[in-house]
Amino acid sequence: MESHFERIAYHYWAPFGLHKPFDASLILNIYHNELLKEDIFSQQKIVMLEISQYLERYLWLNFDPEKSTKEHIMSIVVMINEKYRERISAWQCIVERPDFFPEFFYNLLSLAYNTDESQLNFIERSAIAAFDDVINFSRFFNPLLHASNLITYSTLSSLIKSEIGDLFCQLMTMLKFYSRFEIDEITGEPLTTSQVLRHYKHITGLQKAAFMYFRESMKEFCLLNVSAIDSRKALLKQFGSMSNDDLYKFAEYLHLVKKLERSDSIPLGKQFLSEAVTLHCERRVNQLQQLNEQPLYPTEKMIWDENLVPYDEYNGHDVLPLNKLNLQFLTLHDYLLRNFNLFQMESTYEIRKDIEDTVFRMKPWIHESAKDQIIWGGWARMALPLQSFQFVEVSKPLVGEKSPAVVRADVSVNVPIRKDIRTEWEDLRKHDVCFLLKCRPKISVDGKYDTRKPFKDQIDVIYVRGCEIEGMLDSSGNVIEEYAAYEKKPHLTGDQRTFRVWLDENQYRLDLENDPEQSIDQIYHSFNLLVRRDPRTNNFKAVLSTIRQLLNTECVVPDWIHDIILGYGDAHSAHYKHMNNVVASLDFCDTFISYKHLLASFPSQKIVTSNDDPSLHPPPYRLTFKELEPQHNVDLSQRDTSIFVESYVVPSRGPYPHVEPRKNAILFTPAQIEAIKSGMQPGLTMVVGPPGAGKTDVAVQIISNIYHNWPEQKTLVVTHSNQALNQLFEKIMALDVDERHLLRLGHGEEALETEKDFSRYGRVNYVLKTRLELLNEVEKLQQSLEVPGDVAYTCETAGHFFLYQVFARWEKFESDVLIMSRNSSPDPSIIVKKFPFTKYFDDAPQPLFKGISFSEDWNIAQGCWRYIRRIFTQLEEFRSFELLRSGRDRTDYLLVKEAKIIAMTCTHAALRRKELVELGFRYDNILMEEAAQILEVETFVPLLLQNPQDGRNRLKRWIMIGDHHQLPPVVQNLAFQKYSNMEQSLFARFVRLGVPHVLLDRQDFIHNFYSEILFPLVYQFIFIALSLDEYRTMNAGFVFNYQFIDVPDFNGIGEETPNPYFYQNLGEAEYAVALFTYMRILGYPHDKISIITTYNGQASLLRDVVQRRCAENPLIGVPHKISTVDKYQGQQNDYIILSLVRTKNIGHIRDVRRLIVALSRARLGLYVLGRAELYRNCFELAPAFQRLYKHPLKLLLIPDEPFPSSRKVLEAVPPAQSLEIQDTIHMCRFVHELYAKNVDQLKISYKKHMKDYFEARQVRLFFFIFLTEAAEAAKTEEEKGVAEPAVDDNMEVDITFESMDFELQDPAKLGK
Known part of the structure; x- marks a missing residue:
């Protein structure tokens, strides 16, 4: 069957085939004989035809509105539906050739109009619930729904009571819920509590009417209190005792049925009338109370209810009683409630x-x-x-x-x-x-x-x-x-x-x-x-509790973002240019490297300075954007868009080199500068950037600039993963941000590549240690001034010493200098003679004062004073840590008062919201990295980690940085992922809504295969490659820096599936490990190589093969990571070996977002293992694979070239020096022989490496002991614990060098 379709595609539409003329009878034949048999579509054949580019290269290319048949139109519909089912772009080919689309759609509607009504049932029942959860539909749909009595008819139907009607019952429950949702259908505003309670006034009015017109049959109804008669049970009992005539008249009074003439008989039965009136009069369920009375843990009924929590076999066709995450939501309550239900269902699936x-x-x-x-x-x-x-x-x-x-x-x-x-x-x-x-x-x-x-x-x-x-x-x-x-x-x-x-x-x-x-x-x-x-x-229970807390709280999101979150209003309203509090003048600190860099950053705007000489304008700069200043009564084309630039000098912080501010060294591009500028402004900033575009550098610069421009404000940094958080922190530490203002909440800080501890207790220890160091400085100052007493005992005594001794001396000195400065030519020696702290700065670079220029020496003296004053300013901040004795109190104080930049993962924010709110945590800005990988609700929760002030949210800036072209949030269940759209991130939804975003369109630090392979997929802009020396050379031992390697069947076997969805390919696994071994023999560091794959089963198999082949051989070792593409998102390495696994079907790598992640993990070398013929036809992947296929599909090696290589890019390799690898067996045998030939040299290199390693480890050990002792000295007595026994790191062990084993293995023993 597969060869049959391939043969047809080759002759008629395959991109690599020899095409015959268009034949309309072929479409007719495929539709009736292949796609449709006995009125049922063949899903397997649809998939195969769609992958072969049947839609793009034959159906739509040859569509003619005048001649195309019903089969042609329906074939196009089937192919588009299949693309939607696979969640891939369905309209690309139509957008490229849109001329005939109106005629196609008209012809399609004509076919639908002639279709039997029974075939529309599926569409109707799935659409009805969808119409009612969007305000634009519900305000028109609900009156029609109530007038038609659809809910009443459905409730009384026999289907809803039968065993096979469970799904129908759940769908009707959803419809009834949204038909009575607590929202004003006209204005779209959520109902207040008093509006919800209007029901009682309505029932009271009904009682009065019943007393007037139906006194005999509704006597009990008239006299009881409201709560006794508005329940469903009480109403059914009351209406059950009434005659059919009275019940119809009562329904007529409520305008639920049409008015009858006297001669007309009652057309409706008593059961229907009773149900209709009950539905109209019954008490509306309090949604919040219902939620609060609901268990958070799933029970056996929910866990194994396949309508609510489907298994993996969901095919994308069935209707499910699940909420959907659309572009728009009714209210914030509706937004949180849908996310609550879906998160609970997804957690239940994982629990099951x-x-x-x-x-x-x-x-x-x-x-x-x-x-x-x-x-x-x-x-x-x-x-x-x-x-x-x-x-x-x-x-x-x-x-x-x-x-x-x-x-x-x-x-x-x-x-x-x-x-x-x-x-x-x-x-x-x-x-x-x-x-x-x-x-x-x-x-x-x-x-x-x-x-x-x-x-x-x-x-x-x-x-x-x-x-x-x-x-x-x-x-x-x-x-x-x-x-x-x-x-x-x-x-x-x-x-x-x-x-x-x-x-x-x-x-x-x-x-x-x-x-x-x-x-x-x-x-x-x-x-x-x-x-x-x-x-x-x-952590599902804690997250669900947090969402329920938010539902019970008066959620106050900033006014400027409220409508955008719900999906309404002007998508540009939260952009800084539309904000009322936009800041026209900004200090860009160390953002610009030079004046030339500043000019290049604003190529389309006029730069105005006070002086035209560039040498008089060194950084840093303060920029005033004239377009952001009020310009009244000025035509839009005449508005001033120039930028006024002011250069200023950063005041000296002291005479010591280590106090000089750390500066940015990155030459930001114009797009990156626009992102930084937008991030500093109030409002919503969205930054979209492909892999390697410098998103993290932009985020760090925004944080640093906000920190310096508004030092009183706090910034909350939220990421998806601990790794991204650690990368941010490592770069923040490299800029001019005071260490004491950084705080890292949650786990993962141990992975920071620094000896410093930024956790709560780590920061407390740092403060206590710094306090002792500063008090030692106070004692040194005291001795230099020859002041008696123990003034350095506490922060309080140091404060008194500063006020009465230090500050008094400075005031006198300053007064004397100001008097002397009034002379036309003041004597510089006056400063040297009268400066009171000269002795204290004896250890500073000498001479302290030059004695040449009065102004220069005066600046030096002011810098020295700033250094001294900073000591006492910090001690005043640390004084609270002397008064607070317990570690918990100190950490809470640090979080609430001291820290200015607080970082956590989105999961930690959801887990700890209640604790943070109770502490009185406050923040002014939020920056979110990896925003496109975070679930909707996990993005929303960090906005509400603080209580509102005066009924308003104090949030001023929300910066979201991500790439919606890469993989979305991980949702394990296919039904929730596809049907409910739970994988939609808030970042991606904002992009779809048209919220303005800055696209990082240029990057210097990127390899050429990114621009050749990756970016034609979705990124349509120019990248400048090969800016670094390491990008100008080729990879040692390889003819190409990137290559697709066609791996044939291994022992006659390609992909295998020992368990459902557990795909493995032993041939690719052996090839990948052999390739890793080859790189290690040449000298590549093992920690610079990662092996990634598209399936968990293959990752398991790769670990088994690595364990068998090389894990216990110290000369080879193991790769830095063996992981799946999904789990490796956000990480990179120099060299990536990618295994695509599949040989029968493309699988989920067809999702372009997954392919982008897979191909963008390598910095210097990418080697893709797969089946070439399988990916040749795929329309979505063609831009990348066509470029990969430009190189030979057999791996070409240069075995005699050592690492690192000096061979330049595009330098030709003589054919005699290269070796072509045919298949897996050839690769394994070649590597075995190469290892045997080089084992002696590998031993020598290994011993040298281990010697260097132990020496470096000894240095780290001494440094660790020093830090530990310093931290212990800073602790109070009650905080000191029992020390752990020391480990002897110098102890050497015997090393056994094993031979490489490349005997063929039984697939049944690996990875299962």
């Missing part, structure tokens, strides 16, 4: 995967004699059989609530003997989430489970309840404090451990309401398994 995997590993078997017991035939790292469960506390509900305030219980398990697993269980931290399960197996002892078959068919999970760890109990039954010192923690004996847990109060109430006497014991005392999850992916 973990539970099924864990329970399969535990192998529960039916007990032969005791029906209530289970035999566990296996084991799992993440689960233990439950020994006992006991309630400890069920407290009374708080006032106004239904659920208990607290539900606590003790659960006991026997921990394993293996030390590592035992430690993992004992290290369960406070607030970690676990799950309690009751499993009922269906298989007897020694039965085998098949993970390929459905889980539910093999094991019944009767109950699932979530719980949150409070702590582990000691032998006395008390909770062990999590942060207790190691020596104070009790030593537990035996294997049994008991954990105290919090249960979900709302779930407990619901279980109690189901059956007060039986349900609690039946559920909670029947659990037989405790399951934990990986802490890195187990």
Whole structure:
């Protein structure tokens, strides 16, 4: 079948084939005989035809409105729908040839008009709910919906009550929810509490009407209070007792049915009338109260409900009862509620995967004699059989609530003997989430489970309840404090451990309401398994709690961004040029390297200075943008757009070289300067930049400029990953930002490539250490001034010393100098004689004063005074740390008062929002890196990490930096990803809405294969390549710096799928590891090489092959990273080996965003392993692969060329020096022989490297000991702990050099 389509494509439309003339009968034949059989479309054949460019190169290219048949039109529709299903660009070919599109669409509508109505049911039922969640539709759709009584008819239908009607019931529930959403349908404003309560006034009016017109049949309805009659149950009871005539008249009074003439009979039944009136009169459900009474943990019903949480087999065609993330939202409540529901469903999907995997590993078997017991035939790292469960506390509900305030219980398990697993269980931290399960197996002892078959068919999970760890109990039954010192923690004996847990109060109430006497014991005392999850992916409960807190809070987002977040209003309204508080004059600090750089940064604008001599204008500069100043009654074409430039001198900070400000050394491009300028202005700034375009450098410069222009403001830095946060911090530290104002929240700071600790406690230790150093400086100053007493004892005594001794001397000196300066030619020696702190600066570069120029010496004296005054200014700031004694108080004070630049990941922001708000955390600016990789709700939460002031949000700037052309946020479930559009980031949505953004269009530091391969895909602009020396040379041992390597079948096998969606290719794995080994033999550093792939299965296989081939050989080692493309996003390395894996179908690399990430991870060398014929036809990938295919598809090597290479780019290689590799076996044998020939030289190089390594490590060890001792000296007595024993790093071990093993391996033993 595959060769059949390839043959047709080759003859008619394939880009590489010999094309025959257009044949309309071919389209007719393909449509009826291939695509459509028995009125059902063949999905597999549709996929194959679409990949072959059937739409782009045949259907649309030959479309003629006058001659094209129904089959031609429908074939185009099928191909476009398939592109939408795959979520790839569907309209590109039509945009390139748009002339016939109006006629095509008209012909399509004509076909649809003639279609049988029954075929439109699918479209109608999916569209109805979609119409009601967008305000532009709902204000017109809702009156039609209510007039048609669609909800009433659906509620009474037999479908909704049948077993197969579950999906229909859930869809109607969604429709009913949005048809009565708390919003004014005309204005679009959310309803206030008083407006929602208008219902009571409405019911009171109905009671009066009932008393007047239906007194006999509605007597009870007239006299009871509102809350007793407005529930659904009470209304149905009331209307059930009325006659059909009275009920119709009552419905007629409510204008729900048409008025009847006297002779007309009642056309509607009593059940319909009762339902219609009840729907109109019943109390509107309080959405917030309903949410607050909802459990946060999923139960067994939700986990295995495939309508709510589909499995991976979602095909993109079915309708699901799920919310969608569109471009627009009704209100902020609707925005948060949709994200809450989808995040909960996605978390449930991940929990289900973990539970099924864990329970399969535990192998529960039916007990032969005791029906209530289970035999566990296996084991799992993440689960233990439950020994006992006991309630400890069920407290009374708080006032106004239904659920208990607290539900606590003790659960006991026997921990394993293996030390590592035992430690993992004992290290369960406070607030970690676990799950309690009751499993009922269906298989007897020694039965085998098949993970390929459905889980539910093999094991019944009767109950699932979530719980949150409070702590582990000691032998006395008390909770062990999590942060207790190691020596104070009790030593537990035996294997049994008991954990105290919090249960979900709302779930407990619901279980109690189901059956007060039986349900609690039946559920909670029947659990037989405790399951934990990986802490890195187990934060769903905290995030859901945060979203629920936001829903319960009066969410106050800045006025200037409110409408844009909801998707309405002018998309340009938050741009700085449209803001009322725009700043016309900005200090760009060290942004510009020179005056020439400044001129080049504004090529289209006039630069005005006070002096035309460039030598008189050294940086830094203060720029005034005339276009941002008010220009009243001036025509737009006549407005002044010039820039006035002022140069100024940075005041001296002292006579020591180390106090000189650190300066930026990057020559920013005009686009980058515009991004920096926009980021300094109030409002929303969006920066889009491809890989290597300097996004991080722009972010760092914006932060630095805001820090210097507005030192009183705080900036919150948020990223998607810890790695991006660390990169930002490392670059911020290189600029002129005071270290004491930097703070890093969350985990990951240990990966910073610096010896400094920027965590909370690390910053506190830094402050305490700096305080001691400054007090030593005070003591030195005291001694130089010969002042008696212990003035350097505390910050307070130092302050008194400054005021009465130091400042007094400076004032006298300043007064004397000012008097002398009135002379026409003041004597410079006066400064030297009268300066009171000369002795203190004896260790500064001498002479301190030149004695030549009075003004120059006076500037030096002022610089010295600034140095002294800065010492006492810092001590005054540090004084609070003397008064606060506990570490927690100090860290909180540091966060709230001291830090100016606070960095965290978006996940940490969502986890810690409540804590930060309670501390009174405040900030003025937000900068988000990797914004296109962050989920909508995780982008929104950082906006609200502070309480509003006077009902307004104090946020002034929001800078978002990212690239929506790269991979979106990770969403594991395909249904949520595709159907609900959950992978949409707020950054990408803003771009689609037309929010202005700055595009970084030039970059000097980029390799030529980026501009040749990558950027023609989506980036249509010029890049300047080869600016660095390392980009001007070729890679040692390779003829080309980048190459696509065609890898044929290995032992007759291409791709394999041992498990669903677990793709592997042993041939590519062996080839990749052999290529890595070849590079190591030539001398490439192992940490400069990474191997990435497009599938988890291949990554697992690669790790196995590396472990077998070279991991234990110290001469070769392992690559820096073996990862998937998705996980490697945001990281780079010098040399990348990319394995594409697939040989039968292109797979998800067809997503251009994934391809961009895959091809942009390398700085100097990229080698792609794949099947060339597979990617030749793909329309979306053609711009990249056509350029890759320009080089030979067989790897060309230069084995005798050592690393590094001196061969220049484009320098020809004689054919005699190169070697062509044919396939995987050839590559493995060649590398084996090369290794054997070079092993002696490798040993010599290795020993030299290890000698240098141990010497460098010794230096680092001494430095670490010094820092540790300094930190300990800065601590108070109660903060000092027990020191860890020192490790002897000089101890050498014997090294065994192993031979390389390249024997062929059995694929069944690798990566499974």
